[in-house]
Amino acid sequence: MVARRRKRAARDPEKGLLSPPGYSAIPIKFSEKQQASHHLYVREHRVRGGTKSSWPQKRTLFVLNVPPYCTEECLSRLLSPCGAIQSVQLQEKPDLAESPQEPKSKFFDPKPVPGFRVAYVAFQKPGGLAAALALKGPLLVSTESHPVKSGVHKWIRDYTDSVPDPEALRVDVDTFMETYDKKMAEEEAKAKEEEGVPDEEGWVKVTRRGRRPVLPRTEAASLRVLEREKQKRARKELLNFYAWQHRETKMEHLAQLRKKFEEDKQRIELMRAQRKFRPY
Structure with a gap:
C-alpha cells in the first residue's frame, strides 16, 4: 500500500512538495499579499504513436490544476519569459481523442461552471518548452502593470460581459x-x-420523405377522437361479471321483447281495422 502511494505521487526534492508522476510543479500566487502558493503541474504533451494531434509535438506544454482566476491571457503572460508562445487554450478536461475541437459559440453553448481546468500551451520553438519545464517561481498572476479583477469588480465585469x-x-x-x-x-x-438502393444484405432503406404533411386537428375532429376513446373505454368495462348482473340483463332483454311483441300486435290489429276490402 505504501509503495503504491509512493508510485502515485513523487516528491520534488528542490521544492519539497508532492506532484503527480511525470509532472513538474510551478508555484504561483494571486498577488504579492498572498502568502500561500498554488501549484501548476506541467509536463510535455505527448500522444501515442500513429495518433494525430492538433498540438505541435515537442513544443506543447500540458498544464494541470489551473485555478479559475487564471485566464488564457494570464497564463500566456506567466509563461512568456520562457519563449514566444504560439497559442494557449484552457479546457475543462484533457482531449482524449487527441483531435481538434470545433469552435463553440458563446451564445448557443452553455457557459461552464468556473473551476479548475487544464491548459495546452504551444510554444513557437522547442526551447520554450524546456524552459517552462525548468521554471521555478513563484509567479504572480495579478501585478500592478497587469491587475486581475476580483470580488465586486469581477462580478461587474462578468455581468457586463453577459449582456x-x-x-x-x-x-x-x-x-x-x-x-x-x-x-x-x-x-x-x-x-x-x-433511397431505393438495396444494401449488401438486400434491405432497402425507407425514409419519411414523400409522406403527406400532418395537418392540425380541428375542433370537430378532436371531439370525434374523444367520442371514440369514450366508446373504447366503455367496451373495456366488465359487463355481466356477476351472476346477478347476468340475470338482470336477461330479464331486461325479455321485457324489451315482450314490449315489442305487444306493439307489433297492436299495429297488426290497427292495420286490419283500416282494411276496406272485405271479400266476405
Whole structure:
C-alpha cells in the first residue's frame, strides 16, 4: 500500500512538495499579499504513436490544476519569459481523442461552471518548452502593470460581459443557421441517393420523405377522437361479471321483447281495422 502511494505521487526534492508522476510543479500566487502558493503541474504533451494531434509535438506544454482566476491571457503572460508562445487554450478536461475541437459559440453553448481546468500551451520553438519545464517561481498572476479583477469588480465585469452585443449575436445566429441549413441539405441529398438502393444484405432503406404533411386537428375532429376513446373505454368495462348482473340483463332483454311483441300486435290489429276490402 505504501509503495503504491509512493508510485502515485513523487516528491520534488528542490521544492519539497508532492506532484503527480511525470509532472513538474510551478508555484504561483494571486498577488504579492498572498502568502500561500498554488501549484501548476506541467509536463510535455505527448500522444501515442500513429495518433494525430492538433498540438505541435515537442513544443506543447500540458498544464494541470489551473485555478479559475487564471485566464488564457494570464497564463500566456506567466509563461512568456520562457519563449514566444504560439497559442494557449484552457479546457475543462484533457482531449482524449487527441483531435481538434470545433469552435463553440458563446451564445448557443452553455457557459461552464468556473473551476479548475487544464491548459495546452504551444510554444513557437522547442526551447520554450524546456524552459517552462525548468521554471521555478513563484509567479504572480495579478501585478500592478497587469491587475486581475476580483470580488465586486469581477462580478461587474462578468455581468457586463453577459449582456450580448446585438450585432455580434446577429452574426452568430446567421452563421449557425447557415451551417444548419447546409447540414440538413447534405443529409437530404444523401437520403435521396440511398433511397431505393438495396444494401449488401438486400434491405432497402425507407425514409419519411414523400409522406403527406400532418395537418392540425380541428375542433370537430378532436371531439370525434374523444367520442371514440369514450366508446373504447366503455367496451373495456366488465359487463355481466356477476351472476346477478347476468340475470338482470336477461330479464331486461325479455321485457324489451315482450314490449315489442305487444306493439307489433297492436299495429297488426290497427292495420286490419283500416282494411276496406272485405271479400266476405
